Amino acid sequence: MNDKIEAAGIKHGVSNPKFASREGCWQGSSGMSNVVLAKQTVEDGEVVHNKGRSLNGNASVLDPVACEVILRFFMPTKGRTVYNPFGGGVQFGFVAGSYGYKYISSEIRQNQCDANNKICSDFPGVKWIKSDSSIYMPEQKSDLVFTCPPYYKVEEYLDYDGAIPDGEINSMPSYDEFRDTLFKGYKQAITSMNDNCFFVVITGDSRNKDGGYYGCEAEHELFFRDNGLHIYNKIIYLECEFTRLAQAKKTLDSRKFPKREQKILVFYKGDTSKISELYPKVGRL
Numbered sequence: 581m582n583d584k585i586e587a588a589g590i591k592h593g594v595s596n597p598k599f600a601s602r603e604g605c606w607q608g609s610s611g612m613s614n615v616v617l618a619k620q621t622v623e624d625g626e627v628v629h630n631k632g633r634s635l636n637g638n639a640s641v642l643d644p645v646a647c648e649v650i651l652r653f654f655m656p657t658k659g660r661t662v663y664n665p666f667g668g669g670v671q672f673g674f675v676a677g678s679y680g681y682k683y684i685s686s687e688i689r690q691n692q693c694d695a696n697n698k699i700c701s702d703f704p705g706v707k708w709i710k711s712d713s714s715i716y717m718p719e720q721k722s723d724l725v726f727t728c729p730p731y732y733k734v735e736e737y738l739d740y741d742g743a744i745p746d747g748e749i750n751s752m753p754s755y756d757e758f759r760d761t762l763f764k765g766y767k768q769a770i771t772s773m774n775d776n777c778f779f780v781v782i783t784g785d786s787r788n789k790d791g792g793y794y795g796c797e798a799e800h801e802l803f804f805r806d807n808g809l810h811i812y813n814k815i816i817y818l819e820c821e822f823t824r825l826a827q828a829k830k831t832l833d834s835r836k837f838p839k840r841e842q843k844i845l846v847f848y849k850g851d852t853s854k855i856s857e858l859y860p861k862v863g864r865l
């Protein structure tokens with residue numbers, strides 16, 4: 581799928597399509613991919629350490645295989661439409677379009693919307709709409725909500741002018757404001773869902789200035805439960821086992837164990853006894 585995204589980028593004039601518009605990430609050249617992609621060479625008898633590529637400042641973009649697995653597991657047999665309240669990169673929309681689904685996404689940055697809409701212009705039902713998801717309401721009901729929202733203060737999201745747009749949640753002054761606006765976006769998305777459908781969130785946690793976690797993953801579970809959804813799966817998503825351990829020496833002295841996993845939290849709106857009737861057999865992946 582990554583090759584197809586690259587080819588669509590060339591066809592529609594978007595350079596570096598897997599990472600388009602994501603140059604502003606704080607991890608920069610010391611980020612994780614440099615550890616993995618670094619090469620040692622021997623020059624004049626000395627070992628020389630060459631840093632790897634920083635992949636657009638190590639922006640978090642989704643693995644298309646994870647997108648495909650999520651679609652195959654959590655889209656009902658008669659489902660047609662995915663909604664994503666915190667759009668980000670092109671990957672989920674591209675995979676959904678390849679499956680013939682409609683994909684609507686709210687994204688606060690115009691540059692990300694423009695790049696993604698160009699890359700996906702061969703999929704007429706796939707659209708990123710520049711909007712603030714805490715007030716945006718999709719016109720059409722959705723059969724699956726998927727999102728990978730910002731993790732508080734982990735990345736920066738910049739628009740064409742190099743500035744953070746108004747309403748961008750990661751830049752809000754306090755974690756409480758971030759969480760409340762994130763959850764307003766979720767609330768709109770829950771309203772947009774048909775009954776007997778899944779809401780899938782890839783999320784994580786980050787630390788406050790005193791070194792403690794905010795507890796964002798746990799707050800997700802309580803929020804969805806309190807809004808009447810079932811907490812249906814808590815999947816551990818291991819993406820970078822080795823690189824996190826390689827970096828651990830920086831944090832171990834303060835007794836912080838590196839967090840190597842994210843969560844794929846799966847919530848369900850409706851009657852769980854209908855799932856095996858309304859969803860296709862998974863078969864072999």
Ligand SMILES: C[S@@+](CC[C@H](N)C(=O)[O-])C[C@H]1O[C@@H](n2cnc3c(N)ncnc32)[C@H](O)[C@@H]1O
Nearest residue numbers: 641642666668669688712713728729737748749
């Ligand atoms: C973490 S990124 C998505 C990461 C995703 N894994 C990807 O592939 O890019 C979250 C996105 O939410 C967007 N965002 C932040 N605040 C928003 C808001 N209020 N409404 C809609 N999108 C918002 C950011 O611009 C960013 O592109």
